[in-house]
Amino acid sequence: xxxxxxxxxxxxxxxxxxxxGAMLGSAGPWLRDDGDGTGQLMVGGDEYRPVEASLWxxxxxVAQMDVHGIDIQIVSATPLLFGYGxxxxxxxxxxxxxxxxxxxxxxxxxDRLRPLCQVPLQDVDRACAEASRSVAAGHVGVHVGxxxxxxxLDDPELERFLHHCAxxxxxxxxxxxxxxxxxxxxxxxxxxxxxxxxxTHLAILSLILSGAFERLPRELRLCFAHGGGSFSAQLGRxxxxxxxxxxxxxDCPDPPSHYTDRFSVDSAVFDDDALRLLVSVxxxxxxxxxxxxPFPLGEEHPGKLVRGSAFxxxxxxxxxxxxxAIQFFDL
Amino acid sequence: xxxxxxxxxxxxxxxxxxxxGAMLGSAGPWLRDDGDGTGQLMVGGDEYRPVEASLWxxxxxVAQMDVHGIDIQIVSATPLLFGYGxxxxxxxxxxxxxxxxxxxxxxxxxDRLRPLCQVPLQDVDRACAEASRSVAAGHVGVHVGxxxxxxxLDDPELERFLHHCAxxxxxxxxxxxxxxxxxxxxxxxxxxxxxxxxxTHLAILSLILSGAFERLPRELRLCFAHGGGSFSAQLGRxxxxxxxxxxxxxDCPDPPSHYTDRFSVDSAVFDDDALRLLVSVxxxxxxxxxxxxPFPLGEEHPGKLVRGSAFxxxxxxxxxxxxxAIQFFDL
Numbered sequence: 001x002x003x004x005x006x007x008x009x010x011x012x013x014x015x016x017x018x019x020x021g022a023m024l025g026s027a028g029p030w031l032r033d034d035g036d037g038t039g040q041l042m043v044g045g046d047e048y049r050p051v052e053a054s055l056w057x058x059x060x061x062v063a064q065m066d067v068h069g070i071d072i073q074i075v076s077a078t079p080l081l082f083g084y085g086x087x088x089x090x091x092x093x094x095x096x097x098x099x100x101x102x103x104x105x106x107x108x109x110x111d112r113l114r115p116l117c118q119v120p121l122q123d124v125d126r127a128c129a130e131a132s133r134s135v136a137a138g139h140v141g142v143h144v145g146x147x148x149x150x151x152x153l154d155d156p157e158l159e160r161f162l163h164h165c166a167x168x169x170x171x172x173x174x175x176x177x178x179x180x181x182x183x184x185x186x187x188x189x190x191x192x193x194x195x196x197x198x199x200t201h202l203a204i205l206s207l208i209l210s211g212a213f214e215r216l217p218r219e220l221r222l223c224f225a226h227g228g229g230s231f232s233a234q235l236g237r238x239x240x241x242x243x244x245x246x247x248x249x250x251d252c253p254d255p256p257s258h259y260t261d262r263f264s265v266d267s268a269v270f271d272d273d274a275l276r277l278l279v280s281v282x283x284x285x286x287x288x289x290x291x292x293x294p295f296p297l298g299e300e301h302p303g304k305l306v307r308g309s310a311f312x313x314x315x316x317x318x319x320x321x322x323x324x325a326i327q328f329f330d331l
Numbered sequence: 332x333x334x335x336x337x338x339x340x341x342x343x344x345x346x347x348x349x350x351x352g353a354m355l356g357s358a359g360p361w362l363r364d365d366g367d368g369t370g371q372l373m374v375g376g377d378e379y380r381p382v383e384a385s386l387w388x389x390x391x392x393v394a395q396m397d398v399h400g401i402d403i404q405i406v407s408a409t410p411l412l413f414g415y416g417x418x419x420x421x422x423x424x425x426x427x428x429x430x431x432x433x434x435x436x437x438x439x440x441x442d443r444l445r446p447l448c449q450v451p452l453q454d455v456d457r458a459c460a461e462a463s464r465s466v467a468a469g470h471v472g473v474h475v476g477x478x479x480x481x482x483x484l485d486d487p488e489l490e491r492f493l494h495h496c497a498x499x500x501x502x503x504x505x506x507x508x509x510x511x512x513x514x515x516x517x518x519x520x521x522x523x524x525x526x527x528x529x530x531t532h533l534a535i536l537s538l539i540l541s542g543a544f545e546r547l548p549r550e551l552r553l554c555f556a557h558g559g560g561s562f563s564a565q566l567g568r569x570x571x572x573x574x575x576x577x578x579x580x581x582d583c584p585d586p587p588s589h590y591t592d593r594f595s596v597d598s599a600v601f602d603d604d605a606l607r608l609l610v611s612v613x614x615x616x617x618x619x620x621x622x623x624x625p626f627p628l629g630e631e632h633p634g635k636l637v638r639g640s641a642f643x644x645x646x647x648x649x650x651x652x653x654x655x656a657i658q659f660f661d662l
Contacts, residue, residue, distance in 0.1 A: 180511055189572055202525045209519040230528055230561040236605050237601050239602075240631070247520050271566060
């Protein structure tokens with residue numbers, strides 16, 4: 001039997017009305033379906049990003065997956081929907097709305113589309129409850145941002161959420177959110193191009209250098225989007241700093257490279273050399289196909305980079321294309 | 332004749348007294364020499380970083396170069412000395428002080444130590460004048476930060492400075508300075524480990540995406556520290572974004588990878604896989620040995636990474652170890 005091809009990083013945006021979006025305030029996110037296969041992500045009355053119907057229409061999405069040879073997509077909401085800045089009670093209702101719409105969207109294609117839930121991470125008790133409720137209802141894991149109101153992943157409350165996921169066996173996909181340095185990146189989408197890889201790099205190193213992996217169970221299934229951002233290419237810099245400065249290693253007993261077996265990354269790095277370095281650093285068993293589709297900054301041809309990478313042997317390629325994801329998400 | 336080995340990224344901190352440091356205010360930087368081969372970088376009354384005598388003593392420095400097989404060092408002041416936040420008239424006097432002390436430090440070893448000047452970049456007329464004065468006095472180029480008061484390198488005034496350097500044939504080494512995201516990186520030296528590679532990435536892409544390379548003369552000799560930060564490993568992401576979003580390519584007629592022949596980088600990436608990717612992206616003729624010595628986050632054994640990299644052939648290795656630098660700095 002051939003291993004299915006699984007894309008673990010693919011976004012959706014459910015048909016949220018302007019009225020529903022207003023739960024997050026006057027600039028709440030909603031979807032304007034222009035009826036011609038295109039639409040706009042809206043924030044209040046403003047256009048935020050042009051989008052296409054595959055973002056919300058499961059039939060269009062599955063037809064595109066067929067074109068690209070993707071058997072299963074793990075779908076996660078657009079991070080714009082996280083709602084981490086909202087009152088926790090409202091954010092819980094909001095997460096339930098998004099999560100229930102996600103199940104509904106995947107319902108007609110149970111073998112093709114599997115959703116990740118989102119949670120009100122600003123309130124960890126409610127976040128744990130919503131993660132557990134969602135997984136019981138059919139979600140295959142949880143999708144979280146790299147930070148909440150400027151608190152990195154090593155924040156004790158956020159670490160507590162990761163403990164909950166480890167204990168309950170809930171896989172976690174971490175996506176950059178409100179990336180560092182936005183004040184210096186106001187044009188040319190630099191927040192996405194420069195900010196996001198830095199943000200994810202910060203998330204991983206915050207966990208490592210704070211010693212969080214010494215406390216978190218090894219069973220935690222944790223994956224970082226966009227190949228873990230700049231982490232892999234900068235790992236030599238981090239290791240060198242750890243060896244040479246007491247400040248760096250104060251809370252972390254082993255060099256950063258020691259911890260690469262504690263998390264996975266997706267393959268959305270858009271370049272064969274970068275993918276080669278990623279597989280060299282993480283090992284082929286810790287890289288999973290992720291395309292960031294259907295957003296324009298995702299892969300135009302999901303899976304093409306991994307399929308065409310000459311440095312992977314057939315076993316490694318099968319593992320990256322689907323084998324790892326099947327284990328990670330218990331598919 | 333064997334090509335000399337040139338380390339193009341090595342810092343010094345001249346014997347600045349507390350009184351001199353006060354030119355930059357009550358937290359002005361100065362050097363406390365503890366007389367036992369160690370000392371402290373001080374900011375006002377506070378210890379900033381423990382340091383060793385090679386930072387200010389040229390005899391100790393040259394002895395260490397002998398140990399590591401480095402023939403020539405291009406030395407640049409610690410970025411802490413930039414003084415970009417100071418009144419321009421004071422900053423000009425400050426730059427003159429630092430630059431004259433640099434010449435004095437290198438004076439006994441004219442074949443081994445060659446200094447880069449610094450300039451009051453907050454005032455581009457004065458910066459141009461100080462760069463020209465310094466080069467006439469013996470400096471082999473200019474060392475600048477990635478930003479001035481939050482203005483990226485594509486700021487029209489900073490671009491004007493680069494035009495001046497191109498016209499006068501002054502090589503420019505760009506070093507990360509006050510990196511993005513400091514508010515999220517208060518511990519474990521994350522500003523150095525995560526912030527600096529992001530800062531340099533931002534500097535390069537700011538120049539590229541703003542179209543600055545379309546306006547700057549091809550003759551400009553520009554080099555970025557720390558292997559250009561996260562630029563090379565994230566170039567696929569930038570190219571993909573350029574191809575797929577009008578916002579990204581609005582001011583830049585070619586994809587980012589088109590511009591890799593317009594600048595060089597140093598080799599301070601601390602990992603063989605990362606160096607391999609760097610050479611693949613930039614070409615061996617655009618990577619120059621840089622160790623970031625003698626700071627602890629620099630190479631412990633300057634040159635060892637490049638010398639030991641099995642993927643470089645002898646010609647490439649010689650080029651990276653010294654040939655490129657001899658051309659770049661007209662040594």
